[in-house]
Amino acid sequence: MGWLVVIHVVSSIVGIGPTFFGHVLFRKKQQREELKQSLALFQLLNYFPKIGGTIAVLSGVALVALSGWKFTDLWIWISLVLYVLIQVVAVGMLGPVMSQLIQVLNGENGRSTDQDTSTNKAAILLSKANRLYNTASIMGIILILLMILKPM
Known part of the structure; x- marks a missing residue:
């Protein structure tokens, strides 16, 4: 079962980790070309949460099934709900x-x-993206804490 824990931890890091790069990628006051480059990097990083997150959930379910934990444990439900919300x-x-x-x-x-309208619209969308990234990051931190502090 040790190998399953390793798979779960590594896939969780790979799956949740890129969420924290969003804060760097979508910082305010970027030039138009910098923001385009950040968006391109975002598209590449987007594969990691999809693949890593899926493996983390599947390995987590396997860990629960193979261990003494139950699917009715509150921390498991909270973890799954947080993952879905993320x-x-x-x-x-x-x-x-x-x-x-x-x-x-x-x-x-x-x-x-005109350029001003486009710039304002981009700034509004960038601000919205940052708020969403903050929300996902906070939920990710709570999820990580639940995995570390889970009932023994």
């Missing part, structure tokens, strides 16, 4: 904001607008 924020809410930001930066909004 996915909802990161994929369901942050993804569309990032798509809109890419469209604004590439000028694909279907109508010609």
Whole structure:
């Protein structure tokens, strides 16, 4: 069962870790080209939570099934709910904001607008993305703490 714990811990780090890079990638006051590069890096980093997170959940379920824990334990339910909420924020809410930001930066909004309007819209979307990243990061920290401090 030790190998399963190693798989679970490593996949959790790989799955949750990129969430914390968002704070660096989407910092305020970036130039347009810097933000485009950050968005490209975001797209690459996005694979890690999908793959690592999936393996972490599957290995976590296997750990519960093979150990003395029960699926009715409160900390397990809280952990699963937090994981789902992180996915909802990161994929369901942050993804569309990032798509809109890419469209604004590439000028694909279907109508010609002046640079100031585009810059303001990008700043609003960037601020929204940062709030979502903060939310996902806080939930990720709570999830990590639950894994460390789980009842023995």
